[in-house]
Amino acid sequence: xxxxxxxxxxxxxxxxxxxxxxxxxxxxxxxxxxxxxxxxxxxxxxxxxxxxxxxxxxxxxxxxxxxxxxxxxxxxxxxxxxxxxxxxxxxxxxxxxxxxxxxxxxxxxxxxxxxxxxxxxxxxxxxxxxxxxxxxxxxxxxxxxxxxxxxxxxxxxxxxxxxxxxxxxxxxxxxxxxxxxxxxxxxxxxxxxxxxxxxxxxxxxxxxxxxxxxxxxxxxxxxxxxxxxxxx
Amino acid sequence: xxxxxxxxxxxxxxxxxxxxxxxxxxxxxxxxxxxxxxxxxxxxxxxxxxxxxxxxxxxxxxxxxxxxxxxxxxxxxxxxxxxxxxxxxxxxxxxxxxxxxxxxxxxxxxxxxxxxxxxxxxxxxxxxxxxxxxxxxxxxxxxxxxxxxxxxxxxxxxxxxxxxxxxxxxxxxxxxxxxxxxxxxxxxxxxxxxxxxxxxxxxxxxxxxxxxxxxxxxxxxxxxxxxxxxxxxxxxxxxxxxxxxxxxxxxxxxxxxxxxxxxxxxxxxxxxxxxxxxxxxxxxxxxxxxxxxxxxxxxxxxxxxxxxxxxxxxxxxxxxxxxxxxxxxxxxxxxxxxxxxxxxxxxxxxxxxxxxxxxx
Numbered sequence: 173x174x175x176x177x178x179x180x181x182x183x184x185x186x187x188x189x190x191x192x193x194x195x196x197x198x199x200x201x202x203x204x205x206x207x208x209x210x211x212x213x214x215x216x217x218x219x220x221x222x223x224x225x226x227x228x229x230x231x232x233x234x235x236x237x238x239x240x241x242x243x244x245x246x247x248x249x250x251x252x253x254x255x256x257x258x259x260x261x262x263x264x265x266x267x268x269x270x271x272x273x274x275x276x277x278x279x280x281x282x283x284x285x286x287x288x289x290x291x292x293x294x295x296x297x298x299x300x301x302x303x304x305x306x307x308x309x310x311x312x313x314x315x316x317x318x319x320x321x322x323x324x325x326x327x328x329x330x331x332x333x334x335x336x337x338x339x340x341x342x343x344x345x346x347x348x349x350x351x352x353x354x355x356x357x358x359x360x361x362x363x364x365x366x367x368x369x370x371x372x373x374x375x376x377x378x379x380x381x382x383x384x385x386x387x388x389x390x391x392x393x394x395x396x397x398x399x400x401x402x403x404x
Numbered sequence: 405x406x407x408x409x410x411x412x413x414x415x416x417x418x419x420x421x422x423x424x425x426x427x428x429x430x431x432x433x434x435x436x437x438x439x440x441x442x443x444x445x446x447x448x449x450x451x452x453x454x455x456x457x458x459x460x461x462x463x464x465x466x467x468x469x470x471x472x473x474x475x476x477x478x479x480x481x482x483x484x485x486x487x488x489x490x491x492x493x494x495x496x497x498x499x500x501x502x503x504x505x506x507x508x509x510x511x512x513x514x515x516x517x518x519x520x521x522x523x524x525x526x527x528x529x530x531x532x533x534x535x536x537x538x539x540x541x542x543x544x545x546x547x548x549x550x551x552x553x554x555x556x557x558x559x560x561x562x563x564x565x566x567x568x569x570x571x572x573x574x575x576x577x578x579x580x581x582x583x584x585x586x587x588x589x590x591x592x593x594x595x596x597x598x599x600x601x602x603x604x605x606x607x608x609x610x611x612x613x614x615x616x617x618x619x620x621x622x623x624x625x626x627x628x629x630x631x632x633x634x635x636x637x638x639x640x641x642x643x644x645x646x647x648x649x650x651x652x653x654x655x656x657x658x659x660x661x662x663x664x665x666x667x668x669x670x671x672x673x674x675x676x677x678x679x680x681x682x683x684x685x686x687x688x689x690x691x692x693x694x695x696x697x698x699x700x701x702x703x704x705x706x707x708x709x710x711x712x713x714x715x716x717x718x719x720x721x722x723x724x725x726x727x728x729x730x731x732x733x734x735x736x737x738x739x740x741x742x743x744x745x746x747x748x749x750x751x752x753x754x755x756x757x758x759x760x761x762x763x764x
Contacts, residue, residue, distance in 0.1 A: 301490055308458055308484035309503040323492055
């Protein structure tokens with residue numbers, strides 16, 4: 173118990189004194205996971221909407237791929253990205269191995285399927301007659317899609333939060349392709365693993381509290397948005 | 405009323421690879437209210453959706469004399485309201501203005517027009533409310549206001565009252581009838597409710613079994629159905645096999661079972677064995693036979709008394725089954741009971757004769 177209390181005391185001290193290593197890891201996590209999620213939103217939300225609302229050849233296969241992608245093991249993604257950007261790999265000339273770009277790429281591959289799949293579910297959850305009503309009201313196809321996406325905005329927000337939550341808390345892929353370089357590619361999860369392996373529980377606790385705080389804040393934000401939208 | 409606003413010819417609608425409804429010819433006149441009436445699954449909603457270009461169709465569809473080459477442009481000149489209100493998760497005002505917003509109408513103008521439509525449907529006081537907080541009746545009023553706000557040249561209504569409770573439905577039907585008549589909006593209404601059709605429409609089209617079976621002004625369709633199926637649907641419960649005994653200038657005498665019945669209706673050409681159609685509302689029940697102007701009076705035994713809303717359905721055995729409808733009050737005052745022998749009478753001018761070979 174002494175070990176735990178000592179670790180907690182040190183963690184609180186590190187947080188209160190805004191420990192530099194802690195801030196660097198938190199910042200790196202937010203930048204990489206934020207970027208990966210943003211890219212996933214830009215590409216995944218329209219694709220998810222198209223899969224949810226469209227009727228075209230290959231749609232079922234794409235939906236199955238998105239659903240499979242939601243359960244991708246991070247280490248498998250890490251392996252795939254590492255091989256791809258390895259110096260002698262197909263994209264070796266980019267020189268992304270052990271960089272934040274590599275982490276963002278791996279996290280994008282982890283977040284995008286979640287956002288695509290859950291966005292498709294979100295737009296499909298709207299009453300199918302609503303689409304017919306919008307068409308009847310004189311909406312163009314694009315106007316209909318925009319209105320339906322707005323109508324399912326809370327579920328899409330949940331999809332985005334699920335994607336962000338998945339990547340900010342993953343470690344395998346980021347460790348494999350980012351190399352855990354201090355001040356650069358060391359993110360909260362890889363730093364926690366490193367500090368724990370060294371027996372630096374105070375530092376590990378501090379990093380874990382910050383990670384949990386970020387996840388809690390995001391979930392609180394999502395919950396607030398959902399509750400705000402409920403009819404009074 | 406003036407000319408034809410919408411015209412369908414050799415019009416057929418298929419869903420899931422199967423033809424669900426066909427109309428050889430259907431003309432909708434400008435300013436009229438046409439009810440498409442039929443039982444569940446008859447194909448009336450498919451017909452309405454195809455007329456509104458919301459379903460693919462085969463055949464010709466002309467709007468104001470021209471083929472509809474650009475469905476979006478056509479849809480922006482008409483409006484559709486469905487069985488469910490289908491409002492967006494926004495304020496009532498925004499919902500009412502949605503059709504106008506999609507047409508690129510300026511905010512000021514659409515706010516004004518949406519407000520006017522909400523006033524006409526009696527829900528302007530709800531303008532600031534979230535659509536998700538409305539009752540079913542309020543939401544349907546907003547849905548109708550949204551449709552009327554765009555100033556449609558044709559308003560298509562797909563059973564817009566069927567999800568409402570009876571009192572809400574009755575009030576809304578009355579209010580909508582008043583609004584539509586005041587503005588002379590051409591309306592096509594799908595319903596399976598005869599009372600709704602009578603309240604809201606000038607003409608009635610009967611769709612049964614995927615076919616447009618009869619179209620005409622509401623009174624004539626209800627009084628002179630073209631076949632026994634349509635007769636049954638429009639409430640003519642008595643469709644009796646008859647044989648022509650004699651025809652004079654004034655009256656046709658028919659034999660129904662062992663009774664002679666006199667009618668003024670014309671005998672279908674070349675058919676000596678027509679079907680005699682009598683509406684239950686046209687049959688009068690009396691305790692004792694007495695002198696009346698009714699040419700037909702038959703003694704009958706009451707087999708069953710069935711309350712249906714404000715009326716009682718009386719099933720009589722007059723040597724053939726005969727159904728009469730009387731008010732609850734009349735049934736009570738006459739002290740009607742099962743097994744009683746009463747007199748059923750009906751005027752010679754009321755029955756309608758159908759050709760037997762057209763019976764389904």
